[in-house]
Amino acid sequence: MTATGKAIKYNYNALHKPKQLIYGQGQTAVITGWSVKGAIAKHLHPQEYAVIGQLYSPTRGINLLIRNLLYNPHVRYLVVLNATREDKNAGAGICLLDFFRNGFEEGLSDTGRRCWVIRSAYAGYIDIEVEASALEKLRQSIEFQEAKSITEACTLVKSFAQTEAVEPWGFPLEFPMSTLVPTVLPGQRYGHRVEGKTIAETWVKIIHLIKTTGTIRPTVYEGQWQELIDLIAVVTSEPEKFYFPEPNYLPIDRSFLQEYISQILDDAPNQEGVKYTYGQRLRSWFGRDQIQQVIDKLVIDIDSARAVMSLWDVTNDANDSPPCLNHIWVRIVDNELSITATLRSNDMFSAWPANAMGLRALQQHIRDEICKFSTHFLKMGPLITVSQSAHIYDDCWENAEKVIQSQYTKICQQRDYADPVGSFVIAVQDGKILVEQMTPGSGEVVNCFLGKSAKQLYQQIAASCPGLQVEHAMYLGTELQKAEFVLSMEQELSYEQDKSIK
Numbered sequence: 001m002t003a004t005g006k007a008i009k010y011n012y013n014a015l016h017k018p019k020q021l022i023y024g025q026g027q028t029a030v031i032t033g034w035s036v037k038g039a040i041a042k043h044l045h046p047q048e049y050a051v052i053g054q055l056y057s058p059t060r061g062i063n064l065l066i067r068n069l070l071y072n073p074h075v076r077y078l079v080v081l082n083a084t085r086e087d088k089n090a091g092a093g094i095c096l097l098d099f100f101r102n103g104f105e106e107g108l109s110d111t112g113r114r115c116w117v118i119r120s121a122y123a124g125y126i127d128i129e130v131e132a133s134a135l136e137k138l139r140q141s142i143e144f145q146e147a148k149s150i151t152e153a154c155t156l157v158k159s160f161a162q163t164e165a166v167e168p169w170g171f172p173l174e175f176p177m178s179t180l181v182p183t184v185l186p187g188q189r190y191g192h193r194v195e196g197k198t199i200a201e202t203w204v205k206i207i208h209l210i211k212t213t214g215t216i217r218p219t220v221y222e223g224q225w226q227e228l229i230d231l232i233a234v235v236t237s238e239p240e241k242f243y244f245p246e247p248n249y250l251p252i253d254r255s256f257l258q259e260y261i262s263q264i265l266d267d268a269p270n271q272e273g274v275k276y277t278y279g280q281r282l283r284s285w286f287g288r289d290q291i292q293q294v295i296d297k298l299v300i301d302i303d304s305a306r307a308v309m310s311l312w313d314v315t316n317d318a319n320d321s322p323p324c325l326n327h328i329w330v331r332i333v334d335n336e337l338s339i340t341a342t343l344r345s346n347d348m349f350s351a352w353p354a355n356a357m358g359l360r361a362l363q364q365h366i367r368d369e370i371c372k373f374s375t376h377f378l379k380m381g382p383l384i385t386v387s388q389s390a391h392i393y394d395d396c397w398e399n400a401e402k403v404i405q406s407q408y409t410k411i412c413q414q415r416d417y418a419d420p421v422g423s424f425v426i427a428v429q430d431g432k433i434l435v436e437q438m439t440p441g442s443g444e445v446v447n448c449f450l451g452k453s454a455k456q457l458y459q460q461i462a463a464s465c466p467g468l469q470v471e472h473a474m475y476l477g478t479e480l481q482k483a484e485f486v487l488s489m490e491q492e493l494s495y496e497q498d499k500s501i502k
C-alpha cells in the first residue's frame with residue numbers, strides 16, 4: 001500500500017491464477033463472468049478497481065477466487081457482472097453472490113470430499129481447510145452488487161471509487177491446499193480413437209483414456225492438464241432427443257443443452273464483451289450463412305466432399321479468444337449423413353458433452369433440411385469429433401476419477417462383440433492351424449491364414465488386420481494357443497473353437 005496525497009493505492013497480490021487478472025489500485029474486485037475482462041477494464045481507471053477477473057464456473061473458480069480475496073483484505077467492494085447467456089447457463093456469478101447473501105455450510109462436494117458448500121441453487125464449494133471464521137469475516141466485510149450490463153458494472157465501480165477509502169478488514173490470510181498427482185500409464189502420444197453408441201458412453205471412454213494415458217502438461221492458464229493429441233471420437237447412434245443417463249453423470253443437463261444448441265444453430269448479434277458464438281460464425285460472420293450453403297450444396301450434389309463450414313477467421317483470430325471449434329465437414333455415404341468437427345482445443349471433461357450435443361443438433365438440422373428440399377431419404381450417420389488438444393484440467397481430475405470409478409466398468413461390460421474387421425473361424429487341419437476371416441454380418445470368407453504355431457498366425461493376422469479390436473485380438477491369441485497345444489500333443493486331441501480341449 002502506498003499513500004499519495006489523499007488517495008491510497010493498494011496492491012492486489014493474487015495467490016492463484018495471477019496472470020489471468022487485470023490489476024488496479026482501488027478497493028473493488030470486479031468479476032466479469034463470461035464477458036471478457038478487457039471490455040470492462042477499458043472503461044475504468046486502474047485507481048477505481050482492485051482487480052478484474054473472469055469467473056466461468058461455480059464449481060471450478062469460486063474456491064480460488066475466495067482464497068485470493070482472503071489474501072487481499074483491502075478489497076471492500078465486489079461487483080459481479082451477470083450479462084451473457086453463458087453466465088445464465090453457468091450460474092457462477094449467482095453462486096458467488098449467494099456466498100455473500102446466504103453463506104455456506106459444511107457438506108460434501110460432488111466428488112464426496114468434505115468442504116464448505118455455498119447455500120445456492122448452483123453447486124459451489126470452498127475447501128474445508130479455509131477457516132469458517134475467515135469466510136464469515138470476508139462475508140461481513142465486503143459490500144457486493146450485481147450488474148446486468150457492462151455499463152451498469154462500470155457505474156457501480158465508479159460510485160464505490162468515489163467513497164472514502166476504507167481500512168482493510170484484517171491481515172492477508174492464506175490456508176493450506178492439497179494437491180493431487182495422477183498416475184499416468186504409458187500409451188500412444190498422437191492419434192487416438194474412441195467409439196461409443198451415445199455421447200454419454202463415448203464421453204466416459206474418452207475421460208478414461210485421457211486420465212490413464214494423457215500427458216501432464218502446463219496450461220497457459222497457470223495450472224496443469226492431462227492431454228492427448230488428436231483424439232477422434234465416433235458417436236454412432238445418439239438418439240434424436242438425446243440420451244441423458246439416470247442419474248445424470250454428465251456435466252450438463254437438458255435445460256443447459258436447450259440454450260447451448262441455439263448458440264450453435266442460431267445467429268447472434270455482436271455483444272460487447274462476448275467473444276463469439278459458433279452460431280454467429282456459421283450464420284453471418286463471413287457475410288454468408290454457411291449452414292444454408294452446405295444444405296444447398298448437398299441437395300444439388302449428394303456425393304459432394306466439399307460441404308465444409310469454417311469458423312476460423314484468419315483476419316481476426318490471432319487475438320485473445322479464438323474459437324475452439326474450427327472446421328465442420330458434412331458427408332453423405334450410403335444415405336447416411338455424418339458430420340466431422342475439428343476442435344483445435346477441447347476441454348473434454350467440461351465442454352465436450354455440450355460441444356458434441358450441439359454438433360449433433362446441427363447434424364440433425366442439416367439432415368432434416370436436405371430431406372425436406374430433395375427426394376433423398378437420409379439416415380443419421382455418426383457424429384465424429386476430432387479434438388486436437390484433448391485435455392482435462394487439473395481442477396477436474398477428481399471429478400473425472402469419480403466418473404471413471406462409477407461408470408467405466410459398467411460401460412465396458414455393455415460392449416457388443418461385433419468387430420467391423422469381421423470374425424475369424426479357427427480350425428486344426430492336416431497338422432496345421434487354419435484361420436478364415438469373414439465379413440461381419442454376411443459371413444463371406446475374405447481371407448485365409450495358415451501356419452503351424454500360434455505365433456505364425458497372430459503375426460499374419462496382426463499384419464493383415466491392424467484395426468482389430470483389442471479384446472478381439474486377445475481372444476484370438478488364446479484360441480490360437482489352444483490350437484497349437486492340440487497340434488503339439490502326441491495323443492489324439494481335438495480342437496474346437498470356443499470349446500475346451502477334448
Ligand SMILES: O=c1ccn([C@H]2C[C@H](O)[C@@H](COP(=O)(O)O)O2)c(=O)[nH]1
Nearest residue numbers: 322324325345346347348351352355
Ligand atoms: O466450445 C468450446 C470452447 C472452449 N473450449 C475449451 C478448450 C480450452 O480448454 C479452452 C479455450 O482455451 P484457449 O485454447 O482458447 O486458450 O476452452 C472447449 O472445449 N469447447
